[in-house]
Amino acid sequence: MQPAINHDYPARWHSSRDGADIVALIAHGTGGTDSRHYLQRGGDLPDGSDRKVSIHSLVQKDGTIYRMVPDERVANHAGGVLKNGVYSSVLTIGGRTFRGAQVNRHTLGLELENLQNGTDPYPEAQLLAMGWQFYRWRQRWGAALPIVRHAIVDKGRRTDTVGLTVATMELWVARAAAGAESKRYRVKAASGANVRQGKTKLSKVVRILEQNQAWEGYETPGQQLTVAGFGTSKLWVCNADGRCVWRPLLDEV
Numbered sequence: 001m002q003p004a005i006n007h008d009y010p011a012r013w014h015s016s017r018d019g020a021d022i023v024a025l026i027a028h029g030t031g032g033t034d035s036r037h038y039l040q041r042g043g044d045l046p047d048g049s050d051r052k053v054s055i056h057s058l059v060q061k062d063g064t065i066y067r068m069v070p071d072e073r074v075a076n077h078a079g080g081v082l083k084n085g086v087y088s089s090v091l092t093i094g095g096r097t098f099r100g101a102q103v104n105r106h107t108l109g110l111e112l113e114n115l116q117n118g119t120d121p122y123p124e125a126q127l128l129a130m131g132w133q134f135y136r137w138r139q140r141w142g143a144a145l146p147i148v149r150h151a152i153v154d155k156g157r158r159t160d161t162v163g164l165t166v167a168t169m170e171l172w173v174a175r176a177a178a179g180a181e182s183k184r185y186r187v188k189a190a191s192g193a194n195v196r197q198g199k200t201k202l203s204k205v206v207r208i209l210e211q212n213q214a215w216e217g218y219e220t221p222g223q224q225l226t227v228a229g230f231g232t233s234k235l236w237v238c239n240a241d242g243r244c245v246w247r248p249l250l251d252e253v
């Protein structure tokens with residue numbers, strides 16, 4: 001089942017990958033309780049002391065995924081610092097080594113909202129949403145992409161994800177994958193179908209599909225709607241970016 005995906009907190013800072021391939025998925029812990037605004041910040045002070053931070057996905061404790069930077073763009077999550085000519089962050093994958101900003105250019109980043117004090121729990125809904133995001137990233141960007149904890153990339157400065165091993169994260173990826181099945185549809189309604197930013201009628205329409213146009217995604221419960229000629233349903237079909245079409249407007253193909 002697809003977690004709730006929210007697009008209301010886009011990050012300010014992101015940049016081109018310049019053709020770089022994605023080689024790893026980096027897992028972080030925020031150290032906070034609500035980091036949505038923190039992960040949009042930076043770059044306001046003239047001395048550059050407030051760093052320009054960002055992340056692709058922030059997973060809150062309730063299992064909501066905040067999509068803050070599109071996968072295609074670079075987020076500033078694991079570049080580390082340059083001190084005495086040495087980058088603090090280093091990532092070696094398949095015999096290739098990346099340092100500093102190159103780590104960001106070749107990775108996707110996920111933040112788990114958690115205090116990182118060793119006692120703050122990671123709730124099941126959060127871990128399942130995390131598993132789902134990693135699973136979807138592998139489907140899209142490469143089935144063999146490893147998950148790497150930030151602590152491994154920036155050994156001298158970081159300890160996240162505290163209390164959560166890669167082995168445990170992989171268990172949740174497997175659990176999420178077991179319930180995640182994408183299907184293909186076409187628009188049945190003669191009047192077409194709205195593609196919305198979420199699973200409710202109040203979500204912004206981001207695209208309009210015409211009759212017989214294709215749609216693909218995961219059936220997932222959302223707002224219940226009743227439409228004359230199409231009945232009543234709370235099922236929506238949402239794609240990996242969290243864009244959704246009300247299920248009764250579609251035929252499975």
Ligand SMILES: [Zn+2]
Binds near residue numbers: 028029158
């Ligand atoms: Zn981190």
